[in-house]
Amino acid sequence: MSVTIQMQIPDELIKGIEQKLDGIKKPESVIKTVVNNTAKQTQKLLVQKASKVYAGEAARKSKVLAASPVQKATTGSQTATIRFKSPVHEIKEFHVSSLQISKTYYRKNGQRGKKNIKGNVLSGRSKVLENAFVVQFKNGHISVVSRIPGTHMKSNPKKEKLRKLLSPSYKVMIGSERVFGESSDAIGAIMHNEAEKVLEKILGGKGD
Numbered sequence: 415m416s417v418t419i420q421m422q423i424p425d426e427l428i429k430g431i432e433q434k435l436d437g438i439k440k441p442e443s444v445i446k447t448v449v450n451n452t453a454k455q456t457q458k459l460l461v462q463k464a465s466k467v468y469a470g471e472a473a474r475k476s477k478v479l480a481a482s483p484v485q486k487a488t489t490g491s492q493t494a495t496i497r498f499k500s501p502v503h504e505i506k507e508f509h510v511s512s513l514q515i516s517k518t519y520y521r522k523n524g525q526r527g528k529k530n531i532k533g534n535v536l537s538g539r540s541k542v543l544e545n546a547f548v549v550q551f552k553n554g555h556i557s558v559v560s561r562i563p564g565t566h567m568k569s570n571p572k573k574e575k576l577r578k579l580l581s582p583s584y585k586v587m588i589g590s591e592r593v594f595g596e597s598s599d600a601i602g603a604i605m606h607n608e609a610e611k612v613l614e615k616i617l618g619g620k621g622d
Contacts, residue, residue, distance in 0.1 A: 415499070415500065415501065415502065415583040415584075415585040415586075416497050416498060416499035416500075416584070416585055417497070417498050417584065417585040417586075417588050417589045418495055418496070418497050419456070419460075419495070419496045419497075419498075419588075419594070420493050420494070420495050420496075421449050421452050421453040421456060421487070421493065421494040421495070421496070421605070422449065422492065422493045422494075423445055423448060423449060423492065423605065423609070427605070427606070427609060428441070428445060430609075431444055431445065431448075431609060431613065434613050434617065435613075435616070438616065438617070439616055440489075442489040442492065443489055444612055444613070444616065445487075445492050446487045446488060446489050446492055447612050448605065448608050448609045448612050449487040449492055449493065449494045450484075450486045450487050450494055451608040451611075451612070452494070452601075452604050452605045452608050453484050453486070453487070453494035453495075453496055454484065455604045455608070456496065456597075456601050456604060457479070457482055457484055457496050458479075459597055459600060459601065459604070460482075460496075460498075460588055460593060460594065460597060461475050461478045461479050461482065462475065463592075463593045463596070463597055464478055464584075464587050464588060464593050465478065466537065467536060467537060467587075467590075467592045467593055468508065468535060468536060468537060468582075468587055469508050469509040469534050469535060469536060469537045469538070470507060470508035470509040470535075471507050471508070472500075472503045472507040472508050472581070472587075473508065473537075473587075478498070478584065478587075478588075481498060481499055481500050481584055482496055482497065482498045482499070482584070482588075483496075483497055484496050485497070498584040498585060498587075498588040499584060499585075500583045500584040500585070501583060502580050502581070502582070502583045503580065503581045503582065503583060504557060504558065504578055504579065504580060504581065505533050505535070505543070505558050505578075505579040505580065505581045506533075506556070506557065506558050506579075507581065508533065508534065508535045508581050509533055509534050509535075509540060510531055510532065510533040510540075510543070510558055511530075511531055511532040511533065511540060512529070512531060512548065513548055513556055513558075514548060515548050515549065515550050515556070516528070516529065516531075516547035516548045516549065528547065529547075530542045530543075531543050531546040531547060531548065531558060533546075533558065533579075535581045535582065536592075543558065543560075543579060544560070545560045545561060546558050546559065546560050546579060547559065547560070549576065557578045557579075558578070558579045559576040559577060559578055559579065560576070560577060560579060561573075561574040561575070561576065561577075562574055562575045562576070562577050
């Protein structure tokens with residue numbers, strides 16, 4: 415699962431760049447540089463934002479950065495693409511209170527007891543994951559799971575089937591209102607700032 419973010423300069427900004435260059439340098443080369451610089455800064459911004467909004471290993475900056483390759487713009491294709499890609503994560507890749515294999519125990523009154531598992535995807539206080547417990551599958555994989563009411567396991571029909579507790583992929587995380595939605599104005603500002611920086615470097619203080 416992936417979300418693709420394309421960086422392209424608006425026509426109005428392109429016209430402004432062309433007017434300021436006034437034949438000094440080909441605008442295609444400048445536009446390419448502005449777009450690529452903007453894409454790089456946008457990638458960093460969204461990674462940093464996600465690491466603050468979400469909790470745990472899945473939200474580590476280095477991990478999100480590694481899963482978001484940037485396809486650079488060229489003079490022929492003046493669009494840069496950032497692709498955030500990952501499978502759906504398990505809740506344990508964010509935060510859970512314990513990954514110790516759950517074991518059945520009985521209280522002094524003879525009633526079955528259980529240890530509550532807490533977890534959270536967003537940064538902040540964790541909450542109890544209803545009916546959740548930790549298992550280790552035959553292949554050694556450890557997961558936080560719960561039972562599916564009304565189902566039956568093939569290997570043990572007396573027990574209900576298990577389902578892993580899943581959490582957002584990078585597609586959902588980055589595309590969320592908390593991350594991309596709250597960053598859209600900042601991304602626009604980055605593009606204009608990068609255009610000004612590149613033009614200033616080329617014009618060398620020759621004026622507007």
